[in-house]
Amino acid sequence: MSANNTKKLGKNGPQVTALGFGCMGLSAFYGKPKPDEERYDVLDHIYKSGELFWDSADMYADSEDLLGSEGNPGARENVFLATKFANFVTPEGKRVVRNEPDYIRQQCNKSMERLGTDYIDLYYMHRADKSQPIEITVKIMKELQDAGKVRYLGLSEVSADTIRRACKVAHIDAVQMEYSPFSMEVEQEGVLDACRELGVAIVAYSPLGRGFLTGSIKSPKDFEEGDFRAISPRFSEENFHKNLELVDTLKKVADKKGCTAGQLTLAWLMNSDPLVFPIPGTTRTKNFDENMGSLKVNISKEEDQEIRKAIENAEVAGSRYPEAASGALMVDTIPLDEYNGPHKSVMS
Numbered sequence: 001m002s003a004n005n006t007k008k009l010g011k012n013g014p015q016v017t018a019l020g021f022g023c024m025g026l027s028a029f030y031g032k033p034k035p036d037e038e039r040y041d042v043l044d045h046i047y048k049s050g051e052l053f054w055d056s057a058d059m060y061a062d063s064e065d066l067l068g069s070e071g072n073p074g075a076r077e078n079v080f081l082a083t084k085f086a087n088f089v090t091p092e093g094k095r096v097v098r099n100e101p102d103y104i105r106q107q108c109n110k111s112m113e114r115l116g117t118d119y120i121d122l123y124y125m126h127r128a129d130k131s132q133p134i135e136i137t138v139k140i141m142k143e144l145q146d147a148g149k150v151r152y153l154g155l156s157e158v159s160a161d162t163i164r165r166a167c168k169v170a171h172i173d174a175v176q177m178e179y180s181p182f183s184m185e186v187e188q189e190g191v192l193d194a195c196r197e198l199g200v201a202i203v204a205y206s207p208l209g210r211g212f213l214t215g216s217i218k219s220p221k222d223f224e225e226g227d228f229r230a231i232s233p234r235f236s237e238e239n240f241h242k243n244l245e246l247v248d249t250l251k252k253v254a255d256k257k258g259c260t261a262g263q264l265t266l267a268w269l270m271n272s273d274p275l276v277f278p279i280p281g282t283t284r285t286k287n288f289d290e291n292m293g294s295l296k297v298n299i300s301k302e303e304d305q306e307i308r309k310a311i312e313n314a315e316v317a318g319s320r321y322p323e324a325a326s327g328a329l330m331v332d333t334i335p336l337d338e339y340n341g342p343h344k345s346v347m348s
Contacts, residue, residue, distance in 0.1 A: 005050075005295050007274060009080075009122075011199025013152055013173045016080045018270055019295060020053035021046055021288070022205060022281030028061040031224040034283055039066060045285045047072045047079070049292060055176075055203070055279045057084035057126055058111050068116035076117055082174075082203075083111050084126035084156065097328060099129040101140045101343055108144050124154035124176055128331040134158070134166045135336045136346050142170040154203070159332045160194035167198050179204035179276070180213060181246060181265060181311045182234070183320055189330060195275055206320075207269050207278035210235075214262040215247050233319045246314035253306060259297050266294035268307050 006015045024030075026039050033039065046054075047070070056063045064083060085107040088098045104125075112118060123144065125137055134155075144150040152173040155166060166172050175195060179186045179202065186192050186202060195202050210229055211217050220240050229235045234243060247261065254264040262280075269278045280291050299307075320329075336347065 007277075009152070009277070010173045010195075010201035010275065012171055013201060014080065016053040016277070017051050018277060019051065019266065019292065020055055020203065020277055020279035021051055022279040023054055023056045023063050023067065024060045025281040025283055027063040027066060028059075029227070030229075030283070031227045033061070036066075039283075040071065042283060042285055042288070043067075043070050044072060046288060047075055049288070051288075051292065052078055053080045053082075053277070053279070055082045055205075056115075057087070057124075058107055058114075059084075059087040059089075059126065064111055064114035068114050080121045081115065081117070082122035082124060082154065083115065083120055084124035084154075084176075085111070086126040086129070097127045097129045099125065099132045099137045101136065101346055104137070104140045105144070108149055112149065119148060120150050122152045122154050122174060123150040124156050124174070126156050127328045128155070128158050128162065128333050130331055130333050132333060132341060132343065133336040133339050133347075134162050134333045135169050136339075136343050137333075138166045138169040138172070139346055145170070157329045157331060159330050160190035162332055163191065163194045163198065163200060165333075165336075167200070172198070172200050174201040174203050174277075176203040176205055176279075178206045178320060179269065179278075180207045180209050181250065181268075181307070181314075182209040182213065182243070182316055184311060185330060191330075192273065192275075196273070200275070202273070202276045204269055204276055204278040208262050208265055208280050212243065213247055213250060213265050214260065215251055234316070243314075243316060246310060246316070249310040249314070250307070253303065253310075257297065257303070259293065260290060262290060263294040263297050264299075264307075266291060267297035268299050268304065270294070271299040271304065 005018050007018050009016050027033055056067055085104055086097050086099055088096050141153050154174040155172055156176040177186045208214055220235055220237055223229050251261040254261045266278050269276050282288050
């Protein structure tokens with residue numbers, strides 16, 4: 001991959017590949033994972049392609065273990081590796097968000113052990129605990145950075161105000177948000193503006209609408225058992241066909257350009273701002289190669305306007321997460337001066 005396909009991760013970050021790879025689907029949430037041999041073949045193909053910005057999390061089943069045993073010599077030195085903490089499943093099976101200082105330190109060590117490394121390139125707070133000020137969370141993350149365990153700091157699914165507060169404690173290098181023609185909250189709720197102001201990269205997860213925007217999913221019946229999209233309101237029987245209108249419009253624009261709807265969508269996101277890094281995931285090398293083709297797609301000003309008009313005219317039906325998980329999106333945490341919790345001493 002040429003240097004032209006890399007760019008700087010925010011104002012303080014390194015040069016990384018402009019299109020990242022989301023590793024979640026290789027291990028979790030999209031049905032039964034494929035056999036290890038097939039998964040290693042996918043990672044091998046991705047590595048040899050020169051795509052070297054990989055995104056994982058401690059909650060993605062065996063994802064960190066899989067990456068830690070990836071067999072290419074020199075891969076750890078060459079791959080810019082991101083992982084995350086905060087999503088926790090209790091013994092009773094309940095999902096909770098954990099940002100306590102000791103928990104962050106503990107999970108960082110566990111992730112390094114699973115990944116087979118003594119440092120993490122980019123460490124994200126996966127979700128914010130509303131009841132703990134973001135200042136406390138970021139101070140602990142900065143401690144990990146100062147200790148050399150973490151090189152760059154990231155947040156995920158937080159509000160513009162939370163980003164600004166966090167950056168007063170330590171520079172946040174990247175904010176990971178769902179961002180696609182189906183999910184425009186990054187622009188609508190001031191997150192993109194805050195990141196431009198502060199020099200923070202936006203890492204766009206689910207940039208293809210969890211596969212919907214490629215046009216390859218024709219019905220909710222296409223989801224296999226264990227695929228979390230089957231319980232997502234946006235993919236319900238009631239909403240599915242309502243959302244095809246935007247997909248059809250993007251496909252028409254893509255057909256005129258001689259590319260796929262997925263390539264058009266990824267190129268459009270990368271064209272929207274130099275700070276934006278999409279991280280599509282897949283379990284198939286064919287799909288990966290198609291996604292990489294988006295790096296060769298140029299979006300004109302007129303095409304950008306056409307796509308934006310289609311987005312504005314579309315009425316996206318259904319929320320992006322089930323109601324139980326929606327409260328952890330675009331989070332504002334309690335202000336530090338209103339907090340009297342157990343970790344306030346951390347800030348002294």
